[in-house]
Amino acid sequence: MKILIAEDNATDRLILKKLVEQQGHEVVEAKNGKEAIEKYSSELPGIVLLDVIMPEADGFEVAKFIKLNYDALYTPIIFITSLTETEFLVKCIESGGDDFFTKPFNRIVLQAKIDAFIRAKNLYQTVVKQKQEIELYSEHLVQEQRVAKQIFDNVAHKGALEEAYISYSVSALSIFNGDILLAAKRPLGGVNVLLGDFTGHGLPASIGALPVSDIFYSMTTKGFELFEIISKLNERLHSILPTGFFCCAILAEIDFEQNSLTFWNGGLPDAYLIKRKSGELLELPSSHLPLGIVENDKYDINIDMMAFEDGDSIFIYSDGVIEAEDDRGEMFGRDNLVLALLNGVSEGKSFDSVSQAIKSHSKGSSQGDDITFLEVRNHFEDQTYSPDEVEQVQVKSGPSDSSINLFLGPQSLKSYNPMPMLFDMLMEIGNLRSYRTPLFTILTELYSNSLEHGILKLSSSLKRSADGFAEYYRLREARLDALKDGYVKIAISHADLADGGMLTIHFEDSGEGFDYKSVENIKDDSKLSGRGYPLIYKLADSVVFDNNGSTVTIKFRWYSTGKPQ
Amino acid sequence: MAVTSNASGNELTIKVNGKFDFSCHQEFRSSYEGSDSRPEKYIVDLGETSYLDSSALGMLLLLRDYAGGDSAQIHIKNCSPEIKKILSISNFEQLFDVS
Amino acid sequence: MKEMIQQLKDLLGDDFSTLVKAYDEDNRAILDSLGGLIKSGQSEEVARQIHSLKGASANIGAENLSQTCQTLEHNARAGDLSDAPELLATIQSQFEEAVTLLKEA
Structure with a gap:
């Protein structure tokens, strides 16, 4: 270590120099205070041995200079003194001295002091270095999180969360708390929402x-049913998450046209169906294992269907809401949540009421980062099917001169949804992507007509009341379960035309058919929901029934310009 | 010691005192990994457990895996109503014998 | 004092003669100036100069000299120079003894 000796008396300086050198250190000498300041600044020694009384700036001035200008170097200053008066010692400490060394010089004492300061200095430097490393690491981490957040936001984008009928609250860094909130419009109208809460925090x-x-997002866009999405999510999470990690989640599908809510809760706290008309709150408890714990074949994906009437809304939240603490550590709690929801019911402002209540509860508390909640309200969805913005697409592109024939037996009808596959293929043809909503409606309506009315013989009139609605889906499941024979045949073909194309969709089922003439007569009355045909009449260019109504062929014309006919 | 274990015959009883959260991760794990012979049955006694969080649920799943997954015999007993509620929200009754 | 001188010889080796020369010359200069300072009553400067001599003398093991210096320094610091001429005389003779011992070594 380099050690500065500042001492005006040549005898003392020489002896001290020899003592220090004997201990293996390098010595820098200064004969007075001014020289001490100069030598310190140019040599930056590790320790300073400083005489108090010197000409040209005394020891106090030198010490003050070093502490003022080079504090970060943590240079121990040892005052050399034979002064024993308390006021001098106090002055030494006040000017920045760390220790004293008295004359006559004692070799052992000097060695002990120097060694102790070297240890302290090394420790200090290690701490400083570690502090810098930690700061750097922390800076990196924040930067990485920022980038990760951007990537995450691109994948887990807001989707339909910004729609007017949805209110939501998520903290800025919620992904690092393990919460995820997603909403996507279904191709047929309506919306799917997902609130997930992963065990653990941070990166995993x-x-x-x-x-x-x-x-x-991808399965919702392709028109998969909720249970299919849940099944896929469970399968994927089970394969990637280590044992002990899982995702509590709620998935809900809301159909604004049918006024129905399809709901599944695996491990999250009770959600609430808010019935504005009656002022009731219906609990929607968890009745499933969270996602990612067991394999799919042991996983129960029973979804509940219920009526979601005008004025109804659904409120979904993660643990953080009821666990939000106030400044005394008191949790917000379920009772307060229910109270806040009820307070807002009559005005249809349950969400605002809850937001307000949580805000005033956790005021003054630093906590509140992993609070996620959402409300989806029923609303009237305008089904005018204006085509999306048109991209300039070649007329003859994709499988434009193709046809597909699909036969679905009882086993397939029970467990397979052909819609995503058919839809995927159609989306490849020419400009059909611009017509995705009407096409999806036509396909889905035709398929559910064949399956639910033709084969399962369910009456659509059931769906007109809230109770009947649940009954309809109960019967659908029971009959599908018991199905032994029956089939649906689907044939789709496409022909190129100069300015677009013509799609022909043919459905045939093994059912007994129905009084299609009555449907033809009411085709202009869009208010009636008889088997969804009014909608199909509106969207298709022609609808032709045969075999007593058990086969139907529709034609759908599209244009490369994307303009509706 | 927050986690204590006691083997008797073919049974291993694991008792968690106080908070059952990530802080007892290591202790909980070594309570069953430490024993030389594999017990047939595991009993997790939560009678003295004041609190249970989602990482505790994860630890129970790890135990279940260790004890043979679907064939594991694990009895979670002496649950307070609050703890029972947490276990039932996650539907852990499907995986464990809870009382 | 002899013991201390031996230790210093061991420590300094060839530089011991430098030490002797420095001690002799520097402090003789101090002593030469002290007479005048005492006469003109500059007690603070007296204390300052004698402080330096006191430290160096302690370091070469001249304990009696260092003690006398201490007394003078203490008095001078308190503004009392009444005994200073006598103390200076003692210091001068003790200094000569110390230098002689150093030179003989």
Whole structure:
């Protein structure tokens, strides 16, 4: 270590120099205070041995200079003194001295002091270095999180969360708390929402959120049913999450036209169906294992269907809401939540009421980062099917001169949904992507007509009341379960035309048919929901029934310009 | 010691005192991994457990895996109503014998 | 004092003669100036100069000299120079003894 000796008396300086050198250190000498300041600044010694009384700036001035200008170097200053008066010692300490060394010089004492300061200095430097490393690491981490958040936001984008009928609250860094909130419009109208809460925090949780988001958005867009999405999510999470990690989740599908809510809760706290008309809150408890714990064949994906009437809304939240603490550590709690929801019911402002209540509860508390909640309200959805913005597409592109024939037997009808596959293929043809909503409606309506009315013989009139609605879906499940024979045949072909194309869709089922003439007569009355045909009449160019109504052929004309006919 | 274990015959009883959260992760794990012979049955006694969070649920799943997954015999007993509620929200009754 | 001188010889080796020369010359200069300072009553400067001599003398093991210096320094610091001429005389003779011992070594 380099040690500065500042001492005006040549005898003392020489002896001290020899003592220090004997201990293996390098010595820098100064004969007075001014020289001490100069030598310190140019040599930056590790320790300073400083005489108090010197000409040209005394020891106090030198010490003050060093502490003022080079504090970060943590240079121990040892005052050399034979002064023993308390006021001098106090002045030494006040000017920045760390220790004293008295004349006559004692070799052992000097060695002990120097060694102790070297140890302290090394420790200090290690701490400083570690502090810098930690700061750097923390800076990196924040930067990485920022980037990760951007990537995450691109994958788990807001989707339909900004729609007017949805209110939501998520914290800025919620992904690192393991919460995920997604909403996507269904191709047939309506919306799917997902609220997930991963066990644990930080990176593992946010990594798990990526496939969840990906699967949720892509399967919703392709028209998969809720149970199919849940099944896929469980399968994927089970394969990627280590044992002990899982995702509590709620998935809900809301159909604004049918006024129905399809709901599944695996491990999250009770959601609430808010009935504005009656002022009631219906609890929607968890009745399933969270996602990612067991394999699909042991996983129960029973979804509940219920009426979702005008004025109804659904409120979904994660643990953070009821666990939000106030400044005394008191949790917000379920009772307060229910109270806040009820307070807002009559005005249809349950969400605002809850937001307000949580805000005033956690005021003054730093906590509140992992609070996620959402409300989806029923609303009237305008089904005018204006085509999306048109991209300039070649007329003859994709499988434009193709046809497909599909036969579905009882086993397939029970467990397979052909819609995503058919839809995927159609979306490849020419400009049909611009017609996705009407096409999806036509396909889905035709398929559910064949299956539910033709084969399962369910009456659509059931769906007109709230109770009947649940009954309809109960019967649908029971009859589908018991199905032994029956089939649906689907044939789709496409022909190129100069300015677009013509799609022919043919459905045939093994049912007994129905009084299609009555449907033809009411085709202009869009208010009646008789088997969804008014909608199909509106969207298709022609609808032709045969075999007593058990076969139907529709034609759908499209244009490369994307303009509706 | 927050987690204590006691083997008797073919049974291993694991008792969690106080908070059952991530802080007892290591202790909980070594309570069953430490024993030389594999017990047939595991009993998790939560009678003295004041609190249970989602990482505790994860630890129970790890135990279940260790004890043979679907064939594991694990009895979670002496649950307070609050703890029972947490277990039932996650539907852990499907995976464990809870009382 | 002899013991201390031996230790210093061991420590300094060839530089011991430098030490002797420095001690002799520097402090003789101090002593030469002290007479005048005492006469003109500059007690603070007296204390300052004698402080330096006191430290160096302690370091070469001249304990009696260092003690006398201490007394003078203490008095001078308190503004009392009444005994200073006598103390200076003692210091001068003790200094000569110390230098002689150093040179003989």
